[in-house]
Amino acid sequence: VALWNGPLSALACSPQPLIYEMYSFGVLPLLIALVMSINSLFASNIGTTLGAARIIFNLSREKSAPAIFSKVNKSHEPVIATIFVGSITGLVTALSVIFLGINTAFADISAITGILWLSGRIIDGFGVPVFYYRIGQLGLVSAIIPLIATGLNLWGVTESISVPDIASIVILTSTMAVLIGWYLIKGRKGNPGSLVVDDNNEVIPIDEYLKKLKEKSVTT
Known part of the structure; x- marks a missing residue:
């Protein structure tokens, strides 16, 4: 945006604004x-892939996902979960490009992933005050700041929503169907969210972790 020397309306319509502007400065x-x-x-792709793989890995340890995803290699890395996430990413990308074309696929997937990402931050924002309340440290600042961030993310979601096309509807519907199916078949039978990693990098039950935090807050 800082480099763009034209009107903002033209920036929104430019498919590659960064390349367009940098080209005017020379090849280097x-x-x-x-x-x-x-x-x-x-x-960014590595971060999201590894993060998603470890979520599936932890769900598997909590009996909320197939046990195969909890398997690790000699370096204690969840390789199967990582390969699974990478394969899904590649499959969705390939099918989107084949059936929609690069430009449409990029626009649809970017909008959908943006909405899902912001939705996750909204859930996080509501969860922060609840977490502080559970450990007895809820205060004015710890409640207001997350709620402000949640409000901004809600605004971001509303701004990101455009008139959906058939592809967007299919992708969103498929995603929701997979999530609902996972919950009905496997998720509700396990204990999702029951394990956390403490300050010593050890996996412990969340109730034990919350108890430690409460005791720590009392002593300090």
Whole structure:
């Protein structure tokens, strides 16, 4: 946005605004921008893939996902869960590009993932005051700041929602169907969210962790 020298309406319609602007500075700045962009996307993809894989891995340990996802290699890494998440990502990407084309697929998936990401932050925002309440440390600041952040994320969701097309409806419906199916078949039979990692990097029940935090808050 800072580099764009045209009207903002033109920025919204430009498919590659960064490349367009950096090209005007020369080949070397353009190459630097491309390398940095690819590196940023690569790092983001690794972060989301590993994070999603470890969520599935932990759900498996809590008996809320198939046991195969709790298997680890010699380095204690959840390889099967990671491969599963990567495969789903690749499959969704390939099918979207094949049936929708690159531009439409990018727009639809970006909008949907943005909405889902913001929705997760909204849940986190509501969860923070609840967490502080459970450990006896709920105060004015610890309640207001998460609620403000939640309000901003809600605004972001409303701004991200556009008129859905058939592809968006199919993707969202499929995602919700998978989540509901997982909960009915496996999720509700386990104990999702019952395990956490403490300050010593050890896996313990969440009730035990909350008890430790309460005791710590009393002593301090």
